[in-house]
Amino acid sequence: MTFTLPSGATMPVPGFGTGTKWYKSGDPTIDRNVVDALVSALKVGYRHIDGAEVYGTEAEIGVAIKESGIPRDQIFVTGKIFPKIANPRAAFEETLKLMQLDYLDLYLIHAPFFDEKSHGISIETAWHILSELKSTGKIKDIGVSNFAIADLERLKDAKEKVAINQIEFNPYLQNQTPGIVDYCQKNGIIVEAYTPLIPLAPAAKGGPVDPVVNKLAAKYGRDPGQIILKWVIQRGILPVTTSANVARQKTNLDLDGFELTSEEVKEIDDAGSKKHFRSYWGHKYIP
Numbered sequence: 001m002t003f004t005l006p007s008g009a010t011m012p013v014p015g016f017g018t019g020t021k022w023y024k025s026g027d028p029t030i031d032r033n034v035v036d037a038l039v040s041a042l043k044v045g046y047r048h049i050d051g052a053e054v055y056g057t058e059a060e061i062g063v064a065i066k067e068s069g070i071p072r073d074q075i076f077v078t079g080k081i082f083p084k085i086a087n088p089r090a091a092f093e094e095t096l097k098l099m100q101l102d103y104l105d106l107y108l109i110h111a112p113f114f115d116e117k118s119h120g121i122s123i124e125t126a127w128h129i130l131s132e133l134k135s136t137g138k139i140k141d142i143g144v145s146n147f148a149i150a151d152l153e154r155l156k157d158a159k160e161k162v163a164i165n166q167i168e169f170n171p172y173l174q175n176q177t178p179g180i181v182d183y184c185q186k187n188g189i190i191v192e193a194y195t196p197l198i199p200l201a202p203a204a205k206g207g208p209v210d211p212v213v214n215k216l217a218a219k220y221g222r223d224p225g226q227i228i229l230k231w232v233i234q235r236g237i238l239p240v241t242t243s244a245n246v247a248r249q250k251t252n253l254d255l256d257g258f259e260l261t262s263e264e265v266k267e268i269d270d271a272g273s274k275k276h277f278r279s280y281w282g283h284k285y286i287p
């Protein structure tokens with residue numbers, strides 16, 4: 001399955017993240033661990049890097065792309081803006097500079113939690129400025145992250161449509177906010193999943209999807225992570241994962257050659273629905 005953006009560009013699946021373990025906002029020193037993990041990810045075949053201003057790892061992305069020797073046009077690079085949302089043009093230029101790039105494939109408003117009062121800019125104005133940046137050709141596609149339906153509705157009459165909404169999605173959180181996945185899919189907005197593999201991490205392990213995923217892993221001769229990532233993709237959603245472990249980088253990327261049946265997809269849906277687990281924004285979204 002491929003995901004095609006409004007520009008006609010296709011997004012490689014899965015994406016490789018640069019947040020989670022690696023936040024280091026405010027520290028300008030290049031973190032070799034992050035560079036090495038990214039170079040390794042690019043060498044094993046990832047062609048989609050998920051960055052963000054707030055992770056503080058944009059410079060590491062730039063160094064890793066250069067060190068990998070892979071031509072820029074063969075790598076899909078996402079950036080996200082926040083908290084420097086008050087001046088999107090300046091934030092975008094800083095991101096390009098840190099990443100040593102002259103364009104981004106995708107630029108997202110990282111979260112909807114700002115307004116004129118808190119950050120001196122509204123969602124509508126920020127979106128308008130991103131649209132102008134897109135028209136310069138320095139950004140190929142634009143989108144959002146962590147947006148609920150009400151946030152997306154604010155942009156529904158904008159000239160530039162929202163291409164993508166990157167949200168928390170996994171068997172234990174199938175709707176970050178009520179109805180969001182259905183709404184996006186019905187309105188042609190690609191859904192991108194962060195934390196897809198959290199059911200396997202210590203924080204959420206031992207839940208009701210474990211036996212289903214283990215059974216399917218044995219049936220297909222795959223590992224549990226591959227089963228969950230396949231489930232995400234078969235739900236029509238693009239997963240983004242992170243790992244510094246080369247073996248995991250390889251298995252998380254090796255998703256071809258098998259397909260879950262629709263009954264198996266539903267089995268994971270149903271088992272996952274028996275438990276609720278949220279890693280981010282719990283204080284904003286009351287379940």
Ligand SMILES: NC(=O)C1=CN([C@@H]2O[C@H](COP(=O)(O)OP(=O)(O)OC[C@H]3O[C@@H](n4cnc5c(N)ncnc54)[C@H](O)[C@@H]3O)[C@@H](O)[C@H]2O)C=CC1
Nearest residue numbers: 017018019020050145194195196197200201225240241242
């Ligand atoms: N837009 C947003 O607000 C957010 C975006 N992100 C982006 O998404 C990326 C992915 O998010 P993650 O939380 O790292 O997702 P993930 O699903 O890759 O990782 C979740 C947990 O699963 C573990 N894991 C990964 N592969 C595994 C495997 N094969 N077996 C067992 N455990 C495994 C990881 O160590 C981590 O503890 C981030 O690096 C970042 O780029 C992450 C959080 C919020």
Ligand SMILES: O=CCc1c[nH]c2ccccc12
Nearest residue numbers: 019052054082083110111280
């Ligand atoms: O991207 C992951 C989570 C995160 C951490 N800090 C912020 C600020 C704004 C949006 C998302 C996040």
